[in-house]
Amino acid sequence: MIARTYGTAEIQSGTPSPLKSRLSLAGKVALGLIACAVIMAPDTRQASAISQLEQWPAPLKGSAPLKDKIQQLTTRVAALENYIQAASDSKGGSCSLLGRDVCTTLKQIEDADRSARDAQQDGKPTVAEAIADLQNRVVAMEQYLQTGSSNESAPVTSMTLKDQVQDLQSRVGAIRKYLVDQAKQSGGSGTSRFLDMIKSQIGVPKFDEKMVGSFGEWAGTPGARLLDKGQATPAESREVVEALNGTSDAFSVHAGLLNDSECAALRASLDAEHARGTLAGEADLKLNITLKELEYIVGTAAADRLVAFCGGHFDTIIIRRCEPGGQIINFHKDDHLRTILIALVDDEQYEGGRLVFATRDGLRVPPRPAGTATVHTSAVVHGVTRHTAGVRYGLFFLQGMGGVGTLSDLGYDQDDSGATYVATNGTNGTMTEDKPSAVITGMDGLYRVDYDQLDADMVKLA
Ligand SMILES: O=C(O)CCC(=O)C(=O)O
Ligand SMILES: [Fe+2]
Structure with missing residues (x-):
């Protein structure tokens, strides 16, 4: 058997856990619902677990080898155990994790992970033993969190190994969902800390540097000089466009897509990643996140709003935090069919770092x-x-070249020559300008960006 840092006996004994005693009424209701799901007949449980499993990044389903599923479950169970352990260690339950020394927490997780791996190598458990061990640990967590009844959730050994694994997957999913709900109820910050912990177990996907532009000196590249000067004549701007083979001036700007607290939640998540983990201290921190992760951070309403804004067309979400490095991002074209970039901090909070579009008009x-x-x-x-000066934060929704086929699929005109971004350029999706290279849907009407130099005022259209 695999040795664990804690087991059922230890969990059942001792003083009531802070996690239990701090449950709100809503928490108890949610917990009851989860408990029902957990102790349902396997078929029903399996069905209800499908939506729960969606909460978890890339669960192995269906035909994946049993061995791989067990391996994944082992990692996930360890991640949940570590989360619960850390949450109940700290004074007041999961929401107070933010107050902990993040380095200590991380080290505990790493140590637990290592000892679990070592134990696995020593013991070389059979498939049946590994499943039995996972069952014990899942039951322990269910009992600790009261998400399952102590009797009914005991391992059902009459099931085939395959069904036992499926059963475990759904129960692990239910536990995770319960913890996420708890973290959400106690405020957004607990949520991002939960994600931190899970990520440190399952690994943050490696970031593909080619995804976005990078800061540098870029001396001698087209228009580098103009970026410093902050202005250009239309002829100079056109030269840059032509040098880089730009074929469209059609960008659009939309104010108020995220509110202040949603932006703040994303900044807090980036700050948390910047303060700890393998990417700690990174001056230009770029993280791939899943839609679910985004949802945990900003809430479902904001995530839905963003997806609707994108028309569902995106395949990569990136959050980015840049320290001021005194450098530029050279003029370039993105390697994506479409880029939607949401500023997460007021441009008045940092100096320089202005996003500049080179058009044939300036x-x-x-x-x-x-x-x-x-x-x-x-x-x-x-x-x-x-x-x-000042830290810059952004959220990117990228639509790669391989997804939806063409720009017209995204609502652009066929040859991309003119500026027909029908979907979002005007109010209610209507066209408002024959040349809407910068039309802003403001809180109180429609504006056109109409200026030839930095920081000029917008012109109100309607
Ligand atoms: O951060 C920005 O404002 C834009 C960056 C950009 O264009 C890129 O990374 O490709
Ligand atoms: Fe770019």
């Missing part, structure tokens, strides 16, 4: 209060001015 620098989205295609040339 440089355009839209004002970007926190929550403002810009939309552009792979044909639009853009760059970022020298970022000299």
